[in-house]
Amino acid sequence: MSRIGKNPIPVPSGVTVEIKGSSVTVKGPMGELKQSFQRDMIIELKDDELLVSRPTESKKHKSLHGLTRSLIANMVEGVSKGFVKELEIHGVEYKVKHKGKSLELNLGYSHVVIFPIMEGVEVEVEDKKMKVKGIDKQKVGEVAAEIRGLRPPEPYKGKGIRYVDEIIKRKAGKTAVGTGF
Secondary structure (H helix, E strand, C coil): CCCCCCEEEECCCCCCEEEECCCEEEEEEEEEEEECCCCEEEEEEEEEEEEECCCCCCCCHHHHHHHHHHHHHHHHHHHHHHHCEEEEEEEECCEEEECCCEEEEEECCCCCCEECCCCCCCEEEEEEEEEECCCHHHHCCCCHHHHHHHHCCCCCCCEEEEECCCCCCCCCCCCCCCCCC
Protein backbone atom coordinates (compact mmCIF):
# COMPACT_ATOMS: atom_id res chain seq x y z
CA MET A 1 0.00 0.00 0.00
CA SER A 2 0.93 3.63 -0.32
CA ARG A 3 2.71 4.86 2.79
CA ILE A 4 0.77 8.11 2.69
CA GLY A 5 -2.52 6.68 1.44
CA LYS A 6 -2.88 4.03 4.14
CA ASN A 7 -2.76 6.55 7.02
CA PRO A 8 -6.19 7.44 8.41
CA ILE A 9 -7.22 11.11 8.51
CA PRO A 10 -8.44 12.12 12.00
CA VAL A 11 -11.51 14.36 11.90
CA PRO A 12 -11.33 16.93 14.75
CA SER A 13 -14.39 17.90 16.76
CA GLY A 14 -16.39 20.69 15.12
CA VAL A 15 -15.63 19.39 11.61
CA THR A 16 -18.26 17.48 9.62
CA VAL A 17 -17.51 15.39 6.56
CA GLU A 18 -20.11 14.46 3.97
CA ILE A 19 -19.29 11.88 1.27
CA LYS A 20 -21.56 11.59 -1.78
CA GLY A 21 -20.12 9.17 -4.31
CA SER A 22 -16.79 10.61 -5.35
CA SER A 23 -17.31 14.12 -3.96
CA VAL A 24 -16.35 15.13 -0.44
CA THR A 25 -17.69 18.16 1.47
CA VAL A 26 -15.88 19.27 4.62
CA LYS A 27 -17.43 21.89 6.92
CA GLY A 28 -15.67 23.42 9.89
CA PRO A 29 -15.37 26.55 12.02
CA MET A 30 -13.40 28.41 9.33
CA GLY A 31 -15.58 27.55 6.33
CA GLU A 32 -16.58 24.88 3.85
CA LEU A 33 -14.62 23.09 1.09
CA LYS A 34 -15.96 20.75 -1.55
CA GLN A 35 -14.00 18.68 -4.05
CA SER A 36 -14.60 15.77 -6.42
CA PHE A 37 -12.13 12.92 -6.69
CA GLN A 38 -11.48 10.00 -9.03
CA ARG A 39 -14.50 7.67 -8.94
CA ASP A 40 -12.34 4.58 -8.42
CA MET A 41 -11.00 5.74 -5.04
CA ILE A 42 -12.93 4.42 -2.04
CA ILE A 43 -13.46 7.06 0.67
CA GLU A 44 -15.05 5.98 3.96
CA LEU A 45 -15.82 7.65 7.29
CA LYS A 46 -15.40 5.33 10.30
CA ASP A 47 -15.23 6.42 13.96
CA ASP A 48 -14.17 10.04 13.32
CA GLU A 49 -11.50 8.93 10.85
CA LEU A 50 -11.46 9.10 7.08
CA LEU A 51 -10.00 6.13 5.23
CA VAL A 52 -8.97 6.14 1.58
CA SER A 53 -8.40 2.86 -0.24
CA ARG A 54 -7.82 1.78 -3.82
CA PRO A 55 -9.61 -0.98 -5.74
CA THR A 56 -6.59 -2.49 -7.54
CA GLU A 57 -2.80 -2.46 -7.47
CA SER A 58 -2.52 -0.79 -10.91
CA LYS A 59 -0.03 2.03 -11.32
CA LYS A 60 -2.82 4.57 -11.87
CA HIS A 61 -4.63 3.61 -8.65
CA LYS A 62 -1.39 3.59 -6.65
CA SER A 63 -0.59 7.14 -7.74
CA LEU A 64 -4.13 8.39 -7.03
CA HIS A 65 -4.25 6.75 -3.58
CA GLY A 66 -1.72 9.02 -1.83
CA LEU A 67 -2.89 12.09 -3.77
CA THR A 68 -6.51 11.64 -2.73
CA ARG A 69 -5.58 11.13 0.93
CA SER A 70 -3.34 14.24 0.94
CA LEU A 71 -6.00 16.43 -0.67
CA ILE A 72 -8.67 15.33 1.82
CA ALA A 73 -6.25 15.84 4.76
CA ASN A 74 -5.54 19.39 3.51
CA MET A 75 -9.28 20.08 3.30
CA VAL A 76 -9.80 18.92 6.90
CA GLU A 77 -6.83 20.97 8.16
CA GLY A 78 -7.94 24.02 6.17
CA VAL A 79 -11.45 24.21 7.62
CA SER A 80 -10.20 23.57 11.17
CA LYS A 81 -6.96 25.62 11.37
CA GLY A 82 -6.44 27.37 8.02
CA PHE A 83 -3.19 27.99 6.15
CA VAL A 84 -0.78 30.94 6.32
CA LYS A 85 2.16 31.95 4.12
CA GLU A 86 4.31 34.88 5.27
CA LEU A 87 6.17 37.13 2.85
CA GLU A 88 8.55 40.02 3.47
CA ILE A 89 9.84 42.81 1.25
CA HIS A 90 13.52 43.76 1.20
CA GLY A 91 14.70 46.88 -0.58
CA VAL A 92 14.99 50.62 -0.19
CA GLU A 93 11.67 52.36 -0.93
CA TYR A 94 9.87 49.04 -1.53
CA LYS A 95 6.38 49.39 -0.03
CA VAL A 96 3.05 47.62 0.08
CA LYS A 97 -0.43 49.01 0.88
CA HIS A 98 -3.80 47.32 1.18
CA LYS A 99 -6.41 49.00 -1.09
CA GLY A 100 -9.81 47.33 -0.88
CA LYS A 101 -9.59 43.93 -2.60
CA SER A 102 -6.13 44.57 -4.04
CA LEU A 103 -2.55 45.32 -3.03
CA GLU A 104 -0.63 48.37 -4.17
CA LEU A 105 3.08 47.55 -4.39
CA ASN A 106 6.02 49.91 -5.01
CA LEU A 107 8.81 47.56 -6.10
CA GLY A 108 11.34 49.80 -7.79
CA TYR A 109 9.56 49.83 -11.14
CA SER A 110 8.59 53.05 -12.90
CA HIS A 111 4.97 52.34 -11.98
CA VAL A 112 2.95 51.07 -9.05
CA VAL A 113 1.94 47.39 -9.34
CA ILE A 114 -1.72 46.67 -8.53
CA PHE A 115 -2.26 43.05 -7.48
CA PRO A 116 -5.90 41.83 -7.21
CA ILE A 117 -6.50 39.41 -4.32
CA MET A 118 -8.20 36.14 -5.21
CA GLU A 119 -11.57 35.41 -3.58
CA GLY A 120 -11.30 33.09 -0.58
CA VAL A 121 -7.88 34.47 0.40
CA GLU A 122 -7.06 37.28 2.84
CA VAL A 123 -3.85 39.31 2.90
CA GLU A 124 -2.76 41.15 6.03
CA VAL A 125 -0.18 43.90 5.51
CA GLU A 126 2.01 45.13 8.33
CA ASP A 127 4.94 47.42 7.42
CA LYS A 128 7.07 45.34 5.02
CA LYS A 129 5.50 41.97 5.88
CA MET A 130 2.46 40.25 4.42
CA LYS A 131 0.46 37.26 5.64
CA VAL A 132 -1.55 35.36 3.06
CA LYS A 133 -4.35 33.42 4.84
CA GLY A 134 -7.12 31.10 3.74
CA ILE A 135 -8.72 27.67 4.10
CA ASP A 136 -7.69 26.35 0.66
CA LYS A 137 -4.00 25.40 0.67
CA GLN A 138 -3.74 25.59 -3.12
CA LYS A 139 -5.14 29.13 -3.34
CA VAL A 140 -2.96 30.39 -0.47
CA GLY A 141 0.17 28.97 -2.09
CA GLU A 142 -0.79 30.31 -5.52
CA VAL A 143 -1.41 33.88 -4.29
CA ALA A 144 1.83 33.88 -2.27
CA ALA A 145 3.80 32.61 -5.29
CA GLU A 146 2.25 35.22 -7.60
CA ILE A 147 3.08 38.03 -5.15
CA ARG A 148 6.67 36.73 -4.83
CA GLY A 149 6.88 36.53 -8.64
CA LEU A 150 6.27 40.28 -8.98
CA ARG A 151 9.84 40.92 -7.75
CA PRO A 152 11.70 37.69 -6.89
CA PRO A 153 14.73 38.09 -4.61
CA GLU A 154 17.95 38.67 -6.50
CA PRO A 155 21.24 37.10 -5.34
CA TYR A 156 23.51 40.18 -5.42
CA LYS A 157 21.83 42.63 -3.04
CA GLY A 158 19.02 40.40 -1.73
CA LYS A 159 16.31 42.86 -2.81
CA GLY A 160 12.82 41.63 -3.64
CA ILE A 161 9.90 39.72 -2.13
CA ARG A 162 10.68 36.48 -0.32
CA TYR A 163 9.10 34.00 2.05
CA VAL A 164 9.98 34.66 5.72
CA ASP A 165 11.86 31.36 6.10
CA GLU A 166 13.51 31.51 2.65
CA ILE A 167 17.30 31.68 2.49
CA ILE A 168 18.84 33.54 -0.43
CA LYS A 169 22.35 32.48 -1.39
CA ARG A 170 24.25 35.68 -2.00
CA LYS A 171 26.74 36.02 -4.84
CA ALA A 172 29.85 38.18 -4.92
CA GLY A 173 29.68 41.11 -7.31
CA LYS A 174 32.32 42.21 -9.76
CA THR A 175 35.74 43.08 -8.47
CA ALA A 176 38.13 45.63 -9.93
CA VAL A 177 40.51 43.83 -12.25
CA GLY A 178 43.72 45.39 -13.62
CA THR A 179 43.87 46.20 -17.33
CA GLY A 180 46.78 43.81 -17.87
CA PHE A 181 49.36 46.43 -19.06
